[in-house]
Amino acid sequence: MSFLKIDKINVYYGDIQVIFNLSLTVEKGEVVSIVGGNGAGKSTLLRTISGLLFPTSGQISFENQKINSKQPEKIVDYGIIHVPEGRKLFSLMTVKENLIIGAYNKRAETKIAETIDNVYQLFPRLKERENQLAMTLSGGEQQMAAIGRGIMAHPKILMLDEPSLGLAPILMKDIFAAIRKIADLGTTVLLVEQDVKNSLSLSDRAYVLEHGQVVMEGSGKELLKNPHIKEAYLGM
């Protein structure tokens, strides 16, 4: 059985169907990318896994337990941590508080001090800014804080939604390097990205989404060479 298994789910936003009969799997220890243009349903997929949306049919299971249609706070208890698009830091709280609140769940809260050190090692910049309000951080720092907050939860699987969004290339590189590091330390990563090159090159496997359906899948390297990717993006 797979670590995370999504089986033929259909998801609606109100009356609008966004995901069509979608299936995919993530194995333990893998880095899996989901790439695709805007509106392809990538974020919706993550939101469905983390319980913010419920599929109307199909099943999501994690470590052989059915997890779909459970409240988001329950999903966190399973060890599935979602770092949402646009960082969504708690703007009026300090960086450190944001990190601490990441460790709200029972598994993580006993190890706060230790994990926070790890996060600071990964992103030394956060250490410098720990007492600043999150709203005063730059875009790159906010992204670091958001990922750091995800790590604080001791995820079994970390789901990142567009971590490179709006970042300058130089910062983007830092972020991707950090993601690689997180994966190397043993956390399974499910990455939703627009930046095909960076995400595919650090992923073990990847899925290409179009219109709420998987149109391609394969290893990161394979897909990187696939000309269809460029077509999907540039429409040629």
Next chain:
Amino acid sequence: MIYLIEDIINGILMGSIYGLTALGLTVIFGVLKVINFAHGSLLMVGMYVAYWIITATGIHPYIALFIAAPIMFFFGYYLQDIIIKPIFKAEKNVREPITVIIVTTGLWYILDNLTLLIFGPQYRSIQDNALKGAMLEIGEIFISVPKLCGAITAVITALAIYLFFQKTKTGRAVRATSIDRETASLMGINQYKIYNIAFGIGTAAAGIAAVTLVPFYNIFPTVGVLFDIKGFIIVVLGGLGSILGAMLGGIIIGLIESVGPQFMSSTWTEAIVYGLFLLVLFIKPSGLFGIKQDW
């Protein structure tokens, strides 16, 4: 001059107590984003709870506080859980569900009149309490001891709630939920439980305010109404959701009420309070200490 000092002291003391009565309102608004029109009624319930504890056991009012506050916490906790939560679930995507205003107003009618039905319309006050009528006399200046104790309690309570929000795990979760409830749930925070807790804290604050009032105030079923509108004005003046704002808003009102009558008829101070309220609202709609947010 000495009169002015006396009035200012009284204004600050009574104002702090007003701040305390409004504290729960601001906490509940800050987290749930609803105006709790039943807040005055919760204060009234708190006064009855304190009254019965003190008259039944004969203990010092401020010891009763440690019994009344937890009772009120659970009262608020389950009130939100049973009556208000279903509305939140039904109106998930509405930031400020107007329906909750109606529900809390319904609660107000129910609580006030249930009390009337059960306990009758009599006015009660606790005769044998250690604080009744105690006055501190410094030269020509009189300071009411129960008000002083109330003001100190108000400051301690505000500080305690502030520290709870700043320093504890649950407090941080409450703040996180108030900033962004969806992302908070991604941290593993059950927002509805947080709402219960916030409502519980708000109610407990009303309970504490009630305990500080009973040594010198009378208790009757509609007593909450007297504090209701005042509470709204205080929290908007100070900034909805701000603890410091509630305390300072309370003190401003206390000062107007205390100093104003020396220059005019005391019925006019009410009008001044409304005038100031509107003025602040126009100049700085988020209140004196509110954070500018798109409510």
Next chain:
Amino acid sequence: MNILKLQNITMDFGGLRAVNSLNIIIKQGEILALIGPNGAGKSTVFNCIAGVYKPTAGEIYFKNKKIDRQKPWNLCKTGLARTFQIVKPFTSKTVLYNVMTATFLKTSSIKTAEKKALDILQLFNFADKKDVKAGNLTIADLKRLEIARAMATEPKLLLLDEVMAGLRPSEVDDMVSVIKQVRDSGVTIFVIEHIMRAIMALSDNIVVIQFGKKIAQGLPAEIAKDEKVIKAYLGDDYELS
């Protein structure tokens, strides 16, 4: 003739510079597309033109009149209409009601408004759904409604904000023809879009921005080959094949 001219537009949010002295010119009757990766500042540009934001620096001219301090409703009255990326229909009302709300810009008579609205709906092959509540429409229909509503204000320039997002391929094709039809009726179109296939099919001219700066401009075919553009989209190190 230029219908819209952006001159050194800069927009700061706090410390963040979302748009950095951008110059764009739109000629009467053309379809100009503004593209760029997520977060490049497209929506900000859009909102500056539409009067939602006041640019930190620079000027915007519409039909040679300076408009960068105008209120959205006044812009609309001068002939500049827009759609929203996240559609904003009046959900509790019917399609016809939605469109009529817009036709009232040019008339006060309910009869004329209704007639005009029906004409617009006819034009967009939408008449059969005129009595459907907007809340019950599919996303494709909502996007179409969004355009129909904007067109009902009889604009000279139409700003389209990602009208294809969330559509299926066949629906994208329909939308492309709808937009072409709009252009053929004499309306200039400024469009932000992600779906490249549509952009390539539609645009007369494309402007590409990244980090708020223009990195390329040209015909669709030129843009598709532009190295900078491909890199901007697919990542810096994407090997061009």
Next chain:
Amino acid sequence: MIEKKSIKFLFAAVLAFMLAFGISAPLKAEDTTVKIGNIIPLSGPSASLGEQGKYAREMAVKEINDAGGIKSLGGAKLEMAYADSESKPEKGVSEAERLINTEKVNILTGCWNSAVTYPVTAVAEKYGTPFVVPVSVSDKITEQGFKTVFRIAAKDSWWTRDQFAFLKDMEKEFNGPVKKLAFVYENGDWGQGFAQQWKKLAEKGGYEVVLDEPYPSSATDLSPVVQKIKRSGAEVLMLVSNAADAILLTNTLADYKVKLKAIIASGGGHADPSFIKATGNNALKYFDIVEWETDINKPGAKEANEKYNKLYKQNLTGEAVDAYLAVYVIKDALERAGSLEPAKIKEALAATSLKDGPGMIVGYPSVEFDETGQNKNAALVMIQINDIGNGPERISVWPKEARRKGYTPVFPMK
């Protein structure tokens, strides 16, 4: 699905609710009953006073019915129809309309709050229903030229007149001249009415008014007002208060150790049974003007109070006694009218000269109405709250002939 269910539920609930009312439709008045409509505040801020009035009426009605009802009407029983005004004029008017038109009451009585009684007089006049007002002191109630209104209690000009007469007497009796007066009153119809009279009387009596202060009844802190009293240098303080503010004001005056020669209150809140309980020793030496007091020297008064106390766990108050008396006045008029014709009842009421009977436990010899419908004999009693060994109690002190034996008023207070 859920929606359907909830709609059904809602409908069932509403329907059940409506049905419940429909079925329990108004009772038909039997031929042998006289229906009396009572409008009183049973909820809202004056609920406490409404309750006293209701108890007193219940007691009187039971006594009369047990004694055989109205004999001239073949032993007709009195039947009370109560209505809650919530102290709101508009509710009072609605209820009056209902009592007269639907309940078909023969006589109307109430409403305690002058602000409610006043508009209700117009309703009663319109339908020609006799309206017996036990207590509502506003002068204007009987000064509209209405022929249906009969008031038992004194009107506010009499209250204020007696307050000043009392003050003059006290000055003489104890040789303690008073110069400076302070008026503090609730900012409503009642308080404003008193204050207007006070000002005139003070001018006439040669007093200096050092403070004229209305305050909102809903005040949560009265210490600013108390400070003003203290600083005004007043010797005598005259008050009109509702219950909650009377209690608060009394306690605050004590807290600030305000030294006055006398405090003269005007019933209402100061006469509320909860007042002494809630103020304790702080209310000692207060003077309060009321229609009646438990220690009155009148046969039957003590017994009536004991009976009332046993039934309702509180003492009779002026408000309660007037309500009690009102029922007996009505009974008397009915006996003489021998008919339920409104005109006959009004005629009988106008000719009232009630001198004895269980209801006549008031201080004056008889109830007689003048041409405006005002009980011309209505007299008032000044009491002083004091502790003479049995805890704080209300002791009659004025007029002198009503003074409790062996008690000397304390004047000045300190």
Next chain:
Amino acid sequence: MTKEKINKTALILFLFIAFTIPLFVRSATYLHILILLYFYAYLTTSWNLVGGFAGVLPLGHSVFVGIGAYTSTILSLQYGISPWIGMIAGAFIALILGVIIALPTLKMRGAYFALATIAFGEGIRVMVENINNIGPLNINGPRGIQIPPTNTGFFNFMFAGKEPYYYIILIMLILVLTLTFLISRSKLGYYLNAGGEEPEAAMALGINVAKARLTAMAISSFLTALAGTFYAQFTLYIHPKSVFSLDLSFEIAFIALIGGRGSVAGPIIGALLLRPVSDLSRIYFGSHLPGLHLIIFGAVLILVMLYQPRGLQEPLSRIYNRIIEKKILKTDK
């Protein structure tokens, strides 16, 4: 038969019933209750222009009732001007006040707007309670004003029986309903609704949302004040605590929210439910179990909001349509 025809027939039937009620309901009490029901439906309909169509929550509308009531009463008592004329004068004063209140407050959102309107309402009540005279006008401060019930007649807007009042308020209600119906079908109605549902989209369509709301507020305060005069002439006694009261403002808003904001029928449905609940429960329980009637009122508010948070108008019209389609139109299909 078409649906439109059925609707028309139903409407005519309703009107017929409404106009003939006084012929068979002889009890003045029930007429009184009905008059107040119409009065509240009228107020709520006027409120609905702002609170419903424009999508904000004003909680201070009693101010306009008070202005209307006081203006016409003072003019008629002190200057002998017919209340009918005073009614119009009061409405214009209310209109000006409405605009003054609206200018700063309409920019506020949600809770702030609601609280600001409460403060305006209460502030004006406090002022009226503290002012005995404005120049030559005697407003009698906290003591209220009684209108002597002596000069009955149409010119004096005063009648001995209930029936004239019944027809006046019924006609006023029909007129205001027609007016809101027309407004809801006019440019202003479309603009208000657009601004209420999606202000951003509305602005992009050339709608000056603030201006539309201001217009609505002006009309609403004008209409509300007219009812104030009716109230004064009907109860013949006005008092700051009755016509300027928060309770009145709340009740207007409740009726609208329970019935369904922003629909023409909502206020009628809300008044049909809440007024009887409030009156009948007070009549039946008020004397034995003090306060129980308000408990019932509170419970009804909570129950409706729990089960139908958007008000009763939606499910009821759905049921109505279903009945018509299934029961009456089935032969046609």
